[in-house]
Amino acid sequence: MYSNRSVSTQKRTCPLLSVQPVRGLLDEKFQIAVTNLPPNQKVTLHSLHQSDDKDFWEAFGHYVSDEHGSVTGFKDESLGGTYDGTEPMGLLWSMRPIPGSRHGLRIRKRDIFRPMEVRISVYNGHLSQGFSHQAPLATSVTERWYVAPGVKRVNIREKEIRGTLFLPPGSGPYPGVLDLWGVGGDFVEYRSALLASHGFASMALEYLTPEDLSLEDTDASYFEKAYQILNNHPMVKKDHLAVLGLSLGSAITLSMASYSKVIKPQCCVCISGSHLMPVEKSLSELFELMKSHADKLCVNEDNQVILRNLILSLPCQSAKVDVGRIKCPLLLVNGDDDQNFPAVESAEDMAMMMDKAGNRHLLEILTYPDTGHLIEPPYSPHFRATKYKLQWTKERIVMLWGGQTKPHAYAQEDAWKKILAFLWQHLSAP
Amino acid sequence: MYYFTAAFFNSKLRCVANLTILKQINRVDNLISLRSVSTQKRTCPLLSVQPVRGLLDEKFQIAVTNLPPNQKVTLHSLHQSDDKDFWEAFGHYVSDEHGSVTGFKDESLGGTYDGTEPVGLLWSMRPIPGSRHGLRLRKRDIFRPMEVRISVYNGHLSQGFSHQAPLATSVTERWYVAPGVKRVNIREKEIRGTLFLPPGSGPYPGVLDLWGGGGGLVEYRSALLASHGFASMALEYLAPEDLSLEDTDASYFEKAYQILNNHPMVKKDHLAVLGLSLGSAITLNMVSYSKVIKPQCCVCISGSHLMPVEKSLSELFELMKNHEDKLCVNEDNQVIYRNLILSLPCQSGKVDVGRIKCPLLLVNGDDDQNFPAVESAEDMAMMMDKAGNRHLLEILTYPDTGHLIEPPYSPHFRATKYKLQWTKERIVMLWGGQTKPHAYAQEDAWKKILAFLWQHLSAP
Numbered sequence: 091m092y093s094n095r096s097v098s099t100q101k102r103t104c105p106l107l108s109v110q111p112v113r114g115l116l117d118e119k120f121q122i123a124v125t126n127l128p129p130n131q132k133v134t135l136h137s138l139h140q141s142d143d144k145d146f147w148e149a150f151g152h153y154v155s156d157e158h159g160s161v162t163g164f165k166d167e168s169l170g171g172t173y174d175g176t177e178p179m180g181l182l183w184s185m186r187p188i189p190g191s192r193h194g195l196r197i198r199k200r201d202i203f204r205p206m207e208v209r210i211s212v213y214n215g216h217l218s219q220g221f222s223h224q225a226p227l228a229t230s231v232t233e234r235w236y237v238a239p240g241v242k243r244v245n246i247r248e249k250e251i252r253g254t255l256f257l258p259p260g261s262g263p264y265p266g267v268l269d270l271w272g273v274g275g276d277f278v279e280y281r282s283a284l285l286a287s288h289g290f291a292s293m294a295l296e297y298l299t300p301e302d303l304s305l306e307d308t309d310a311s312y313f314e315k316a317y318q319i320l321n322n323h324p325m326v327k328k329d330h331l332a333v334l335g336l337s338l339g340s341a342i343t344l345s346m347a348s349y350s351k352v353i354k355p356q357c358c359v360c361i362s363g364s365h366l367m368p369v370e371k372s373l374s375e376l377f378e379l380m381k382s383h384a385d386k387l388c389v390n391e392d393n394q395v396i397l398r399n400l401i402l403s404l405p406c407q408s409a410k411v412d413v414g415r416i417k418c419p420l421l422l423v424n425g426d427d428d429q430n431f432p433a434v435e436s437a438e439d440m441a442m443m444m445d446k447a448g449n450r451h452l453l454e455i456l457t458y459p460d461t462g463h464l465i466e467p468p469y470s471p472h473f474r475a476t477k478y479k480l481q482w483t484k485e486r487i488v489m490l491w492g493g494q495t496k497p498h499a500y501a502q503e504d505a506w507k508k509i510l511a512f513l514w515q516h517l518s519a520p
Numbered sequence: 521m522y523y524f525t526a527a528f529f530n531s532k533l534r535c536v537a538n539l540t541i542l543k544q545i546n547r548v549d550n551l552i553s554l555r556s557v558s559t560q561k562r563t564c565p566l567l568s569v570q571p572v573r574g575l576l577d578e579k580f581q582i583a584v585t586n587l588p589p590n591q592k593v594t595l596h597s598l599h600q601s602d603d604k605d606f607w608e609a610f611g612h613y614v615s616d617e618h619g620s621v622t623g624f625k626d627e628s629l630g631g632t633y634d635g636t637e638p639v640g641l642l643w644s645m646r647p648i649p650g651s652r653h654g655l656r657l658r659k660r661d662i663f664r665p666m667e668v669r670i671s672v673y674n675g676h677l678s679q680g681f682s683h684q685a686p687l688a689t690s691v692t693e694r695w696y697v698a699p700g701v702k703r704v705n706i707r708e709k710e711i712r713g714t715l716f717l718p719p720g721s722g723p724y725p726g727v728l729d730l731w732g733g734g735g736g737l738v739e740y741r742s743a744l745l746a747s748h749g750f751a752s753m754a755l756e757y758l759a760p761e762d763l764s765l766e767d768t769d770a771s772y773f774e775k776a777y778q779i780l781n782n783h784p785m786v787k788k789d790h791l792a793v794l795g796l797s798l799g800s801a802i803t804l805n806m807v808s809y810s811k812v813i814k815p816q817c818c819v820c821i822s823g824s825h826l827m828p829v830e831k832s833l834s835e836l837f838e839l840m841k842n843h844e845d846k847l848c849v850n851e852d853n854q855v856i857y858r859n860l861i862l863s864l865p866c867q868s869g870k871v872d873v874g875r876i877k878c879p880l881l882l883v884n885g886d887d888d889q890n891f892p893a894v895e896s897a898e899d900m901a902m903m904m905d906k907a908g909n910r911h912l913l914e915i916l917t918y919p920d921t922g923h924l925i926e927p928p929y930s931p932h933f934r935a936t937k938y939k940l941q942w943t944k945e946r947i948v949m950l951w952g953g954q955t956k957p958h959a960y961a962q963e964d965a966w967k968k969i970l971a972f973l974w975q976h977l978s979a980p
Binding site: 104110111112113114115205207209225226228229230231232233235238239240259260261518 | 564570571572573574575665667669685686688689690691692693695698699700719720721978
């Protein structure tokens with residue numbers, strides 16, 4: 091099953107490491123197999139990646155070869171390391187910065203047309219450190235791609251609207267997705283690139299400090315114009331659109347879907363969102379509000395900032411989004427250990443509001459145990475807390491996102507499948 | 521990226537092109553990606569190619585779902601070469617009762633290939649109608665993949681693909697190098713070549729890779745070998761920059777061999793020499809006579825011991841020129857080269873293969889119209905029998921297979937344009953072979969060559 095290249099192992103004395111596919115999409119599983127070891131040999135499978143920021147990340151698992159001298163990732167158990175149990179993708183999702191790294195790191199791909207390179211190695215014995223001081227028994231480099239072949243990237247620069255549109259190969263037209271990331275630094279394109287690899291014309295919208303725009307001007311009309319640009323694009327199937335948000339992007343999505351006369355998608359997906367943030371005016375007003383409630387920010391014993399309480403403290407009766415007005419199917423994807431947004435509480439409240447308003451049947455809620463705020467595409471490493479610059483004060487802190495690595499990884503994998511299925515379900519009618 | 525200039529749109533067939541995927545099927549020798557996507561309310565056909573980025577010698581799995589049952593469809597592949605020509609292949613299928621077409625188990629009823637041929641869309645490619653004659657696919661920039669567009673069309677089409685919108689389309693990449701393979705320019709005195717190294721710190725068993733008489737530096741086979749764990753050096757020996765043919769003699773190859781053997785990333789004395797065509801003739805010569813070139817094993821594809829290459833190449837080409845009257849052409853004016861070689865003064869000129877001391881694998885096609893490879897192999901077997909080293913020889917002879925035995929799934933070229941090295945005359949050279957058996961031979965031979973190399977080069 092692994093490697094279609096059948097190579098005779100007659101008289102082979104070297105261990106053979108196979109990773110299939112050696113070039114995969116970010117959300118594809120790979121199969122790792124080691125053969126030609128002595129039987130019942132202790133070995134360590136190790137992964138190493140150098141991020142765009144030049145930091146090194148690694149993961150490892152301790153295995154014992156079977157009676158044939160093989161270790162097979164998809165069926166054998168890791169006895170320890172950064173992951174344990176039968177976890178074919180553990181070498182990716184359990185990655186963490188190597189010892190001695192700077193604190194609070196996060197992996198974010200900037201050049202999404204170049205793959206993420208991961209070096210997979212097999213070492214003798216059960217190692218937990220010192221990998222760079224020992225020669226591996228075998229090594230292989232695997233690539234994880236954010237884009238499928240043929241995906242096209244189109245810069246969107248229409249008046250003040252700034253974004254990137256990713257198109258699947260072929261002549262289209264395609265169902266569209268307006269992709270709203272959260273608050274926090276660089277413009278994020280990789281999710282849209284991956285969606286285009288799955289057949290959607292996905293536009294990642296830059297709405298936080300795009301070049302010519304101030305926060306005062308980023309209000310509902312900005313998002314409405316962006317939506318129209320997408321809907322009117324020649325490669326996009328008119329009125330076959332979804333809005334997908336994460337974090338603040340979800341809050342914006344809920345607001346638009348409830349109030350906008352222009353934004354009328356076929357469905358919406360809100361990851362780690364909340365209806366308690368009043369985003370219908372401009373973003374600068376929202377940030378003013380956050381600033382004025384800064385005393386509600388808590389920190390834990392590691393001095394990591396917990397944002398959720400601040401949001402819970404916002405004046406909500408008047409300001410919370412009236413989700414009873416939503417007319418399209420809505421999927422909420424939350425982690426119950428979200429320390430950044432009160433996503434689970436908000437979802438419960440939204441369900442009650444929609445029940446009262448009679449549109450509860452449109453709502454679907456996925457709540458993942460021990461999962462944090464940053465629910466990213468599958469097999470991405472988990473970050474419980476990372477360095478962060480608060481948008482409204484420019485203060486540099488460490489933000490607590492939450493989640494435990496293994497359940498969070500499971501949630502990312504399961505949520506992504508369900509999000510894709512949900513989008514196809516509502517966007518593929520002719 | 522390339523764009524079609526012909527009109528593509530048909531409003532009745534306009535449909536969402538998509539790339540999404542199927543449930544996982546676990547089989548010993550193939551694997552479909554396992555992103556399970558609900559197909560509830562899906563009305564568009566779904567085309568999946570796995571892996572979407574593969575190595576040149578890897579199979580892929582093509583599957584179409586969400587068709588109406590018992591629907592006639594055509595699977596089509598399209599590729600634009602480095603030379604800007606378009607190549608295509610297609611197969612005619614009928615969807616099953618679930619509305620699926622599955623490349624690895626369903627039969628093509630016709631097209632450029634038939635039967636159950638999972639990779640037929642690659643190896644049966646040929647230039648599209650209206651192309652220039654005698655074309656050949658050769659990758660120059662081997663660090664960029666070969667892009668192939670796979671599409672599924674309604675009905676059983678054999679032409680006019682560019683005038684019809686496909687039901688679904690996908691782009692797949694075929695790579696000549698695995699990730700992490702490094703390319704090193706070799707420029708030591710007059711020796712010119714390219715060394716490809718596997719990822720990691722080595723050292724690796726080495727392969728000296730000698731291509732054929734077409735000239736230039738052909739790198740893709742060495743790049744693929746490095747992807748399989750060999751430090752492989754493609755040697756440029758026909759008209760490299762500072763070298764004339766007069767100076768390309770045994771010492772040139774010996775120096776190249778030493779450069780490879782002494783390289784820090786190469787496992788000393790764990791070397792093989794791999795040749796094709798003229799490269800095979802040189803290999804046989806070196807391994808019989810050289811005191812320097814002592815590989816652990818050799819592989820000769822489509823070679824012959826009847827060509828006297830022990831002096832300089834210029835002398836060889838003089839000899840060829842003198843025997844030009846023996847060149848035949850067939851009714852299509854394609855040059856059949858094999859007879860010229862058979863006519864060379866052989867008793868004195870043929871390589872004394874009885875002197876060979878290492879395992880030797882010969883890979884030949886019995887429809888080789890360029891070299892008399894099969895006859896040469898028989899004669900070599902007799903010579904080695906007499907000399908007592910017959911046990912070193914292994915011969916693979918493939919039926920209906922031509923001269924150009926390339927890595928798997930490459931298209932087959934029965935005859936292509938060619939410039940004769942010794943006269944610079946432009947002709948059409950007949951290589952031989954029939955497409956399907958030749959494709960089978962390429963796939964089988966490659967596996968066996970890799971196994972042979974590992975067998976003899978992997979001792980510690």
